[in-house]
Amino acid sequence: MFLSLMIPGPPSPGKNLDVxxxxxxxxxxxxWKDGVQTWDVSTPTNFNLRAAxxxxxxxFPAYGMLLGWSIHRKLACxxxxxxxxSFTLQKGRKPCWFDCHRRCLPENHPFRRNRENFRKGKVENDRPVPxxxxxxxRARVMKLPVIPFDNNDKKISGxxxxxxxxxxxxxxxxxxxxTNLIRHNLDVMHVEMNVFDNVFNTVMNVTGKTxxxxxxRLDLKYIYKRPALELQKSSNGKTVKLHARYTLTKKQIEDVCIWIKSLKLPDGYASNIARCVTDKTPHGKLKGMKSHDCHVFLERLLPIAFRDQLYKPIHDALTELSHFFNDLCAKSLNEKDVSILEKNIIEITCKLEKIFPxxxxxxxxxxxxxLPYEARVGGPVQYSWMYPFERLMGMLKRAVKNRACVEGSICEAYSFNEISMFVSDYFPDEVLTKANRVPRNNDGGNIELNGRLSVFGLLDRAYGKGRHIFLSEKDVHAAHTYILLNCEEIDELVRLYDxxxxxxCLGITDKDIQISRNKDFARWIKDKALSEESTIPANVQGLAMGPDMDQVCxxxxxxxxxxxxxxxVVKIDQRL
Structure with a gap:
């Protein structure tokens, strides 16, 4: 990725982006037309390189600027x-896409004839728009009038x-x-983030974001019949907003926040989502959620977080939404499966319309x-979303040292990174550079055994303050059996035991043999090591005796x- 141009801000260029x-x-x-002469290293010759x-x-905001189509108001799609x-809400004064998707369902789908859970008394007979x-x-665009650069605020008629x-x-x-089937991609990353924010903030009833x-609620009576959700007048004349089934109670919100705060995810899988819940944060509101955090939460954690909190039909609809994004973001896609996703997301959206306002x-x-159409035409979404560029821009933003000269700081940091990567190719292999450095969780691979058993032949590092603990007989047996069955030097003894x-036991099955190994192999090899006729090597005999019960955690x-x-972490009483 190259830093090809820089657009000064903070205002976006808008219509002037073409400049x-x-x-x-x-x-x-x-x-495209002439090409450029390029050197081919593999066949030491020049060739004429063309590109498209x-x-x-x-x-999405930049999508509108690149396309020349405003992504605001009711014609944003x-x-x-x-x-x-789409239409504009009377009280909310915002464009709404409620009940815009039944037209995409099959003609015999029961949702098309539903007059209660969608717009009042309306049956959908329209077909999807090609x-x-x-x-x-192109024919449409070429008919647009030319807008002068100095008359930027002029709008086209209609x-x-x-x-x-x-x-x-x-x-x-x-x-x-x-001729391109896709010219501008809908960024799955930002769509995921916005969908997650809407779902999570509404279910958790986050003030100001729900x-x-x-x-x-005031717009409900003009759109569909849900008297249970309409604003009510109390006896003292105040307006009361009744609790909806798709929002959690205060106790349920606290339980979800406690669960999020206790999350521990695999290293490198996501950032520390638990840090988003702090003691100062109001219940239900998460701070500092990045786009990738929303991606992980929506696809993996959302069904678990609300599993015991929401009514089953509501939870099932959100689970289907989570599975849709999980399948869409798969590393490999099958055309038949993507066609199924195209049909499923329409029905999932209609189910959400029956639930949310x-x-x-x-x-x-x-x-x-x-989104499924673009994935079917363009391939896996990993080649058309913003995550690589977001990571690059994050690195460049962290390189800013002088706030008064942001562009200069970024250019200097980018140039320094390019130069250091180029120069590192001329260093000998023993010099540690960005190209050959060991990853932070990589232990360097196998080491020379020097008489040690293969199961202990890996570099390892323990972190944290050690605490002495006393293992139970069950834990000792489990650890001992695992090491024995995963040590190459004992494979011959395992076959002898089998x-x-x-x-x-004539006719014993492989499954029963496996059960017997886990249950009795540690005792069998220990008895064999203690016998006078034992021919087991000394290092294997020590392993056969098993670990001590006094260990460090x-x-x-x-x-x-x-x-x-x-x-x-088990805390041991010091008096023990």
Whole structure:
């Protein structure tokens, strides 16, 4: 990844983005039409290199700037465009995508005829809108008027009613742009983060962030029949918002926060999500959740967090949503499975519409129905989301030392990183550089045994203050048996034990042999080591006698490239 251009801020360039993209487009035209002479190392010759832009990767606000389509108001969806059924809430004054997805269901689906749980008295008979091809899109764009640079605030006639076009994107100058099946990607990372925020903040009833506020309740009576959720007048004349089944009680919110605070995830799998819950944080509100934390929580932890808290139909719908994103973000995708995901997400969205209020459904909940199509056409989402660029920008932001010269600090840090990587290729192998350094959890692999058993031939490091503990006979037996059955030097004795067992118990199954190993092999090899006719080597005899009951307990342990943390540190009474 290269730092090709820098756009000064804090205001976004908006319609003027094409000014910054002009050098890039000119170079892409040259690469497509003429090409450039490039040296091929494998065949020491020059060849004419040509290149084409497949697609752009950006978050949703930048998506709108690159496409030239405003992502605000009720026509925000770049796929549905003017055919969307979104509307503006009367009291909330925000665009709403409630009940916009039944048209995508099969014609005989019962949700289409449901008059109670969707918009009042409405039966859905419309068919889904076909997606515009690149040629059709180009024909529309070419009809847009040219907006001068100095008249940036001028809007095209019909804006916000029949279309959301703000300008003709500069990418249409590329001769092949209309033939691309996908030109701008919907960023799965940001869609996930926004969907998670809406779900979590609404279920946890986070003040100021929940989608179930007073204005949303006021809009209910105009949209569908849910008298149990409408605002009520109390005896003293005050307005009362009744508790909804999709929100947790104060006690349930505290239980979820306590559970999150006790989370321990595998090292490197996610950041420390438990740190997001602090003693000063109000119950139900998490601070410092990064986009990848939302990704992990939505796909893995959401069904567990609300498993015993929500009603089963609500929990099942959220679980299906979690499984959808988990399947969508798989490293390998099958075209048949992605087609199933396209159908499932529409039904999942309709189930959520039966649960949550209309104000819950903004453009992000709607965009989920278009994500499987992009995955089916463009392949796994790992090649079209923002995580690699977010990590790069995070590194560059951390390199800023002078707040008065942010751009200079980033450029200097980026140049220093490039130079150091280039120079490190000329260092001898024994010099530790970024290219050959050992990962932080890597113990360096096997070491010379020098008479030691293979099971103890790994570099290991224990962390934390050691505490003396006394193991129970059950724990000693489990540890002893595990080491014996995983030591290469004892494989011959394991086969001898199996043969003796088959002679004593005719017709014994492999499963029974495995059970017998776990139960009796430690005693068998100990008796054999103590016998006078024993031919077992000395180091194996010591292992056969088993570990001491007096051991040292550590908080964490690194071995074989992994870090392990003890589930519970046992505190031993000093008087023992």
């Amino acid at each position: 910054y993209l002009r050098p890039l487009i000119d170079e892409l035209k040259v690469l 832009l497949i697609w752009t990767i950006s978050d 770049p796929y549905c465009m003017e055919h969307t059924k 997606r515009l091809s690149g040629t059709e899109m 804006f916000g009613e029949s279309h959301n076009w703000v300008r003709t994107s500069i990418f249409w100058e590329l001769p092949y742009w209309s 989608k179930d506020n007073d204005k949303v 209309p104000g819950f459904f903004d453009s992000m909940e709607h965009l989920t129905i278009h 043969d003796d067992l088959k002679v004593k 550590r908080n964490s342990y690194k071995v074989n490239g992994y870090e392990y943390e003890t589930k519970k």
